[in-house]
Amino acid sequence: xxxxxxxxxxxxxxxxxxxxxxxxxxxxxxxxxxxxxxxxxxxxxxxxxxxxxxxxxxxxxxxxxxxxxxxxxxxxxxxxxxxxxxxxxxxxxxxxxxxxxxxxxxxxxxxxxxxxxxxxxxxxxxxxxxxxxxxxxxxxxxxxxxxxxxxxxxxxxxxxxxxxxxxxxxxxxxxxxxxxxxxxxxxxxxxxxxxxxxxxxxxxxxxxxxxxxxxxxxxxxxxxxxxxxxxxxxxxxxxxxxxxxxxxxxxxxxxxxxxxxxxxxxxxxxxxxxxxxxxxxxxxxxxxxxxxxxxxxxx
Numbered sequence: 001x002x003x004x005x006x007x008x009x010x011x012x013x014x015x016x017x018x019x020x021x022x023x024x025x026x027x028x029x030x031x032x033x034x035x036x037x038x039x040x041x042x043x044x045x046x047x048x049x050x051x052x053x054x055x056x057x058x059x060x061x062x063x064x065x066x067x068x069x070x071x072x073x074x075x076x077x078x079x080x081x082x083x084x085x086x087x088x089x090x091x092x093x094x095x096x097x098x099x100x101x102x103x104x105x106x107x108x109x110x111x112x113x114x115x116x117x118x119x120x121x122x123x124x125x126x127x128x129x130x131x132x133x134x135x136x137x138x139x140x141x142x143x144x145x146x147x148x149x150x151x152x153x154x155x156x157x158x159x160x161x162x163x164x165x166x167x168x169x170x171x172x173x174x175x176x177x178x179x180x181x182x183x184x185x186x187x188x189x190x191x192x193x194x195x196x197x198x199x200x201x202x203x204x205x206x207x208x209x210x211x212x213x214x215x216x217x218x219x220x221x222x223x224x225x226x227x228x229x230x231x232x233x234x235x236x237x238x239x240x241x242x243x244x245x246x247x248x249x250x251x252x253x254x255x256x257x258x259x260x261x262x263x264x265x266x267x268x269x270x271x272x273x274x275x276x277x278x279x280x281x282x283x284x285x286x287x288x289x290x291x292x293x294x295x296x297x298x299x
């Protein structure tokens with residue numbers, strides 16, 4: 001997780017004061033910890049944590065299985081996205097960085113976005129489904145930048161900045177099985193993704209696709225889940241504090257999928273190359289701002 005995020009941030013906003021950030025993470029890590037405090041966690045998980053500079057915690061997801069063998073039918077979701085979004089040549093995914101303050105922690109959260117609504121705003125969506133879906137697209141990549149960068153990441157710059165209010169998540173389900181909004185809304189909330197496209201199908205034929213502006217629903221969910229969100233903020237703060245006090249500032253957070261969460265000493269391996277760690281040494285020399293691709297706010 002960390003290396004592509006920091007490379008993109010350095011290109012988009014080189015003056016960003018990363019030393020002022022408390023937490024850098026993938027959305028997936030926050031989702032796992034939220035499930036844990038809600039008592040709904042069912043799968044074991046691991047998160048590597050490293051302290052960079054004086055206070056910035058880097059959370060990196062640990063996956064036991066990094067490849068998947070597809071055997072047999074896996075649903076229509078992937079083909080639905082291919083049919084109803086425009087994917088530029090060479091693009092494989094679109095990741096964004098959203099910034100906000102949560103529980104007193106200044107956070108940068110990376111997440112994958114399924115697409116965005118092109119020239120139309122969420123509140124201008126109508127029941128004209130074909131027109132709405134023609135506006136869906138994935139941000140594109142272009143030719144490489146002229147200067148080489150340390151580390152095994154090739155940075156390409158092209159396209160345009162996408163307004164956070166136009167980003168969306170795509171979900172598909174068979175017609176007789178309704179989408180579990182209790183799972184979807186927290187995911188959207190963590191990344192502050194305001195739009196949801198739901199496609200229901202019968203034998204692969206989608207005839208009830210519904211684009212939705214989720215802004216009001218996200219606010220209601222936040223209000224109704226203050227207790228769990230306070231627990232989540234306290235847990236994040238506790239994890240960061242414990243790792244700061246550890247010998248080398250590197251640790252592994254792990255859960256058995258039930259009620260136990262432990263923090264054990266890490267192997268000391270660092271997540272970033274030296275040129276990026278130098279960004280923390282420059283704290284105070286740059287200005288605190290927001291990435292062109294980030295939406296700053298208080299949560």
